[in-house]
Structure formats: C-alpha cells, structure tokens
Amino acid sequence: MKNFLSVIIACSLSLSVFSQSDVYLKINHLLDSSPFTFNTNSSNNINNTFNIDRLEYYISSIAITHDGGTITNITNTWILANASTQVYELLGNYSITTIEKVTFSIGVETPINHDDPSLLPMLHPLAPKSPSMHWGWNAGYRFIAMEGMAGTTTPNQNFELHGLGDVNYFSQTIITAGTTDANGLVIELNADYKKALEDVNVASGVISHGEINEAKKVIKNFKNHVFTSIEGNSPVSIKEVVNEGNFKLYPNPASSDNKISYEYSGELKNVILEITDLSGRLIQKQQMENSNKVIFNKLDQGLYLVNLKSVSGEIVKTNKLIVNK
Numbered sequence: 001m002k003n004f005l006s007v008i009i010a011c012s013l014s015l016s017v018f019s020q021s022d023v024y025l026k027i028n029h030l031l032d033s034s035p036f037t038f039n040t041n042s043s044n045n046i047n048n049t050f051n052i053d054r055l056e057y058y059i060s061s062i063a064i065t066h067d068g069g070t071i072t073n074i075t076n077t078w079i080l081a082n083a084s085t086q087v088y089e090l091l092g093n094y095s096i097t098t099i100e101k102v103t104f105s106i107g108v109e110t111p112i113n114h115d116d117p118s119l120l121p122m123l124h125p126l127a128p129k130s131p132s133m134h135w136g137w138n139a140g141y142r143f144i145a146m147e148g149m150a151g152t153t154t155p156n157q158n159f160e161l162h163g164l165g166d167v168n169y170f171s172q173t174i175i176t177a178g179t180t181d182a183n184g185l186v187i188e189l190n191a192d193y194k195k196a197l198e199d200v201n202v203a204s205g206v207i208s209h210g211e212i213n214e215a216k217k218v219i220k221n222f223k224n225h226v227f228t229s230i231e232g233n234s235p236v237s238i239k240e241v242v243n244e245g246n247f248k249l250y251p252n253p254a255s256s257d258n259k260i261s262y263e264y265s266g267e268l269k270n271v272i273l274e275i276t277d278l279s280g281r282l283i284q285k286q287q288m289e290n291s292n293k294v295i296f297n298k299l300d301q302g303l304y305l306v307n308l309k310s311v312s313g314e315i316v317k318t319n320k321l322i323v324n325k
Helices: 002-016 191-197 213-228
Strands: 019-033 047-065 070-074 079-082 087-094 100-106 134-136 141-153 156-162 169-174 179-180 185-191 207-210 228-229 249-251 259-266 271-277 282-287 292-297 304-309 313-325
Touching: 019 047, 019 156, 019 191, 047 087, 047 191, 047 304, 070 087, 070 313, 079 087, 079 213, 100 185, 100 213, 141 213, 156 213, 185 191, 185 213, 191 213, 249 313
Parallel strands: 019 185, 156 207
Antiparallel strands: 019 087, 047 070, 047 079, 047 100, 047 141, 100 169, 134 141, 141 156, 179 185, 185 228, 249 259, 259 292, 271 282, 271 304, 304 313
C-alpha cells in the first residue's frame, strides 16, 4: 500500500509540474510593415514626414485570459520597452495551456506612479534612468517618451512627445492564441510605431510634454492602434465599452434575424458608425445621417462592439451588441 501511495503522489506531482509553463511577452518593433530602426524616414496618415531617435514606454497591469476564460494577473511586473531592443520578457511560470487574450496598460498605475524611484534597486524598470523616464513625484512617470525629427517633406524640426498622467492610464485587450518556442508559451505582439503618430501633427516640430494635446493623443494611439497580435487581431479597448444613455441599440440582445436600429441624441455631423467583432475585425461601416435608422441585420450569433467614431478615428461612444440565435 505504501508503494502504491508513493506512485500516486509521484504521478500527481509529475502532472502538476507538466501543467506549468513559462510564459513570455514578446513585442516585435515595427515601422509600418518593416522592422523598426531609429532615424528611418516614414510618413503618418496626415502626410507628415518623420523619423524617431528615442522611443521608450512602460507596460504594466498585464493579465492573461486562458483555458476557457480563466484570468491570471501578472502582479508586480513593469516592463520598460525600448524600440532599440526586442521585448522578450519572462512573465512567470503558470498553469496555462491555451492563451485566449492578453490585457495590459501603457504607463505606470496609481499609486506606484507616485512612488519614489530612488528607493528601488538600480536595475529595476522603475528606478531612475538616463535619459529620465520619471517626471516627478506629483506627475509620476513618463508613460511614453517619443522624440525625433519631422517636417512636411524633409524632417528638419525636432519634436518631443512625452505622455503621462493618471488620467491617461488606459487598458487594452488583444485577442491572441500566442505561440510556443523552446522556452515555453509566448504572447507575441506586433507594435507599429507609425500608428503612434496617427492624426498627430508633428511637421512643425511640436513639443508636447504632459497629460493633454499631442502627448495625450500619442498615448491613445498606443491604446487604439499600435499593438496587434501576430494573427492580426486589433486592440479591444475595454474602458471604452460603456452603455452611454445617448447612444442606444435596439433590440439588444437581438436575434440573428432582427433588424437593429440606433438612437443617438448627440451631434451627428461627420460621425461614422462601425461594428466589429471582439478581434477587431470590421463587419460593417457607414456614415450616420439621422438619429433613428436600421443599421444591421442577419448578424451571426455573438458579441459585437458598435462604435461611433469621428472622421479622424477617435471613438465617440461604444455599445456592446449581443446577438443570439
């Protein structure tokens, strides 16, 4: 009996060990579809020519959804990403078999954002850096520091975009199955830094340090546009999924044969309505023209996001739409 129990215990320990995997976060730095390199000219969507000679940002509040909806939070982890070096960060060893999505934020969360960096070990990501990533105790850390040259045709003006502030600490979720390599499970994302400057006018050499204006726009671009999974899935910005009273969908929940209408009491000028699935795949897009209109029908069963967006791409309002059989 003793030997039998020993075998059972040994088998249990063996299964426990094999259920654990090292999990890594990998980020491929890109400029459009090419590998990112400093001082390489590119153009954003408003035809500003630019190049980048400094790009650093913090990643924090990482959570992995896996194995049928289980959420594993990666605590006490902050990554200082530098576009000069590929991010390949060990997140830990966890009981994870199938990755479904990853959630993370750009920046440093409160109250850590206002701690004293000088108290940390020199190699800690939040310890003092050169050039500095810390703005001061009241303002906290630079969430993103992007610098370079820009112009209308030739980059000949310095620009600096340092985004920070608790109000700009946004969360994003990206659908991804992850990959595997010799080390374990890998959450692999592409980061296209050209999209960080969407609708940001840097041609005149803008200097924007703080919580507003161009600095804020760059942080929001990181949240909405920069990161995709290697499978091509775009961010789903969870904090924007709210049921605003002046934007209603009905019926909601709907059945697949329902015609779905909207009501919106806000300004309709230059507002675009689009529906996506949770992977970010566009299902339909149209210009809003009046306040009560049939928008979708014959949708497959599932959960959708219905966005009201300005022509510049800024999300005005978002509602969740549930379609049953």
